[in-house]
Amino acid sequence: MADKTLDGGQWTGCAVMFLQSLFPGVNLLSLYKDQQKKFNIFKVIKLTLIDSAGGLGGYEILKVHDAEPFLGVEVKFVDVAACQQFLESYSSGAVRQSLCQHACRLLALPQEFSVRIQLKASTHILDLCLDNLNICLQHIHLSQPERLRDEEIDRLEQQLQNQALGPTHQPIVVQQEESPVPSNCFKFQNRVFEDRMLSPADIQCFSNGVGRQWRNVGRALGKSCRALKGPAIDNLAYEYEREGLYEQAYQLLSRFIQAEGRAAKLSRLVRALEDSKLTSLAENILDIQPRE
Template sequence: MADKNVDHGPWTGCVVMFLQSLCPGINLLSLYKDQQKKFFVFKVIKLTLIDSAGGLSGYEILKVHDADPFLGVEVKFVDVAACQQFLESYGSGAVCQSLSQHACRLLALPQEFTVETQLKASTHILDLYLDRLELCLQHIHISQPSRLRDEEIDRLEQQLQSQTLGSTPQPTTITQEESPVPSNCFKFQNRVFEDRMLTAADVQSFSNGVGRQWKYVGRALGKSCRALKGPAIDNLAYEYEREGLYEQAYQLLNRFIQAEGRAAKLSRLVKALEDCKLTSLAENILDIQP
């Protein structure tokens, strides 16, 4: 990456995220070097960026490289809003959570799999400045990419796109003949879905769509979550009244995730939405196509 002053033109910037497994016997760098597993490691990284940057646009992966003992992921941002959302997700721990969830699912790793990360823009370690968002954005903006996207990343992106286009974009389902429902799944509208921890993308979809109904969902979740019982919902409404409905809903799910940890599952949110007659929002979060 080149480190230079950038005073004009569209906003761009570059950051490198370093990843290392904290689980004995699991080495992300070795998995990426394995030609049979390379694509799945790349897919884990791509899905994590989609979760944390708010979608498919605003950034691109330029290179995934050997930074032994870390796996280095160089990302170019072309939209400051996407970069800011990524930094906020990174600072909250949502990026690590998303990485772990996708890696467990796609690489068949144990549920306790965890990842250590470090974020750098040129020589600046951004982990030291995460409470100073503007400074992080400034360092990223000054750190401009010195290369085009690697040919290997082009091939992996094409493979991922072909896989997506070649399959109907339906959530993971299990045929109804497989009864009873497996312990790691749940049923919604007579279909069986794989259960998982809530992600940053789930929180965003919920916050965007629930509107004034967030209190009712909160009380439904509060039936099995002590942190949302009693005056907790009204306190959230009062505390974030000025920020609006999106922030109130966002903080509700954040409170739920912080209190419940690994038990903050997708199935519990879907059940709460069902109880509140918000099935269309549940369908949106589950990505059920019309």
């Protein structure tokens, strides 16, 4: 394990991912320059970092820029543990796999889509020293960011947050109890909510609030998710025991989303929470305010 700091102060560092599609007819740089598709490209990058760096904290995207023929993504790390987890994910190929999966889902690309990634810190190509992650950490630490976050990234981050916490949480008023629930909705506590895929905000809320009950929720989800059947829950508990309950819960939903794709819906998580007698957590995720 790396030390908390490499110079006695607060640990920070900077790395740049260079992304290039290997699939004919798909150019990530051109897609990002397209104002209609820019947000989805950014969301792919953000979700990939969430997957590979262990959550929403410990890093921030400073800039996404033209590095023809690559799309450059400059990332500032403010936590050595998050940076190390990212490097481990990158070294294992998990970053590439996660990026391809999110791109296929959000950009409606074929499953054969693949991407080339190069990782640099200043002038150092980190791909050449991945067998020694401590050296990579040092290069990243010595490569301090030269800029504040771009205003464009601020706007995209705000748009992502609005999408995660926006009006999809609001209940749809049902005029008559006997009215059928629309196919894109689900019912909870006699109220109808629009169904959708799980968002980063849902994952964070769940991971913060579920505590030791995450295993029960996992087993409930496992009734309809093959990836969570058998010893999968116990394996997750063992694999992320050192990281604590938040990370175990986070990885549970990450595994669920990875396995189920577009079928990883909010309604399935709410049902699993009900089965686990965690209705208050379901209310928090749905942003249901207590009645006066």
